[in-house]
Amino acid sequence: MKLKELVEKFDLQIQCAAHRLEREIKGGYVSDLLSDVIANGRAGDLWITLQIHQNIVGVASLKNLAAIIIINGRQPEENTIEKAKNEGIPIMVSKMCAFELVGRLYNAGISGTR
């Protein structure tokens, strides 16, 4: 599935890098611990997190993740958006909590294993 389809299907608010939504999503990963994502995130993953700190962009870029979805309707910090723009990492916000969003993504065919 492409990022673009997700945005419509799950009512995600795009914060930046809207031009990079053609990318295919390979899988999903949920974590609020940056070290865990650095160790276990895989290229093309959709990363679901509560963290809004600018360091999330660095991690996503390092691991070549497809996008970041921030949950519980939390708004990313300004410098996080700024950094994500420069790095070309799409950041989206969902009103749902992690469990519910992941459940729906999972039902839509985005798996956590590959």
Add this chain to the structure above:
Amino acid sequence: MKLGKIKEILEAKVIVGASLEREIRMICACDLMSDVLSCVQSRFSSLLLTNLIHPQTVRTAEIAEIPAICFMRGKEPQDLTMDLAKKNGIVLLSTSFSLYEASGRLYKEGLPGCSEYREAK
């Protein structure tokens, strides 16, 4: 859903706890303890899915009255974490799935998250 059934779905192993008869009504998937505290309400009897195996995870469960925690990716906690769980009667499980995969599987079986649970009431 009974904790025992959840253990089967997650192919999890029991680290601390004798009985898996407890009824779980809601799931919280989270690594940030402040968010766990504000999401979960005691009378909802939740299971916490988390990557954190630190004693503070159990402490948070104790304060928020969460009866059970499942750790991800086969992580097993240190003795201090286990002792704290035993003392407070909190069940600890460990699954080899990631937080994403575990959440997906439980959601598919019909368990709600915190906001859906509130709406359903």
Add this chain to the structure above:
Amino acid sequence: MTPYVKAPKIRELGYELKVRDVMDRNLITVQPETPMSKVRGVLRLNRISGIPVIDKGKLVGVICVEDLVNWLMARADNCSVEEKMSKNVVTLYTDEPLIHAINKLEQYGFFHFPVLERENRELAGTITREGIIRGLLKKLEIDYREEEIRHYRASHVFEDMIADKTSLIFQYYVVGQDFNRAGESASALKKTLKRLGTHPEIVRRAAIAVYEAEMNLVIFARSGEIIVKVDPNQIRIEVEDSGPGIPDIEKAMQPGYSTAPDWVRELGFGAGMGLNNIKKCVDEMNVTSTIGKGTRVEMYVATKKESVSYEVKGTG
């Protein structure tokens, strides 16, 4: 699993109680050479359905009502117990959890089991269905009464004291930077408030607020103190530390704003939701801070029935 032990509390007790706690220690036994004609009398006299057979101190079999009936029906000549007893006896050890006994009774459909000491395999008693039920009921009653008494004593503290105004003060000392022990004060306060008979939602809100404040203290300061004053109408909580102080309190109150170091974030804290969480849990909150000196957080939770809201305000 055992089909009829579904109640979690009973299952818990099944693990907590040992076979020795509920077994019948009144040992009625027969020897292998005892004649069958005497068995009926022993069973009737003691109102039991089976008798362990002992030879030189060791259990060698069990003779039960069914064996006796079979022998009577066959109208055979009198013989020794040894010839009619069951020799493959299912036994339990005194130190096994009671749940094993319950499971075995269910599994074999028997009414009683001999119980052995693990060390010397000598007969220590017998366990029966009635014994198990009696033991569980007794334990439930003891637990219930102990809880009642404890709860009663503590929750009537305010009524029992004679004064124009009564309040209780609890003081907790917190060591900074020690992440393993962080939260001990919140945990202790929670148990204390429960014991005082405080409403569970009030206990919860106070515990969350103190836990968040305690975490902040542990993260940023070297040491501090939590003073809780409980009176019949409210709980007043004061958390004071000798840490670096907060430069901009207004900013610190914003959800998501944090100056916590990365190692703290990796432990699932310091994401900037702490003060915000406290605010949601308490009825009133004041933060004062002096750079280089320390921070003081003062919180109030109303406990008087008419002014209490039992919900944590808003959602995460």
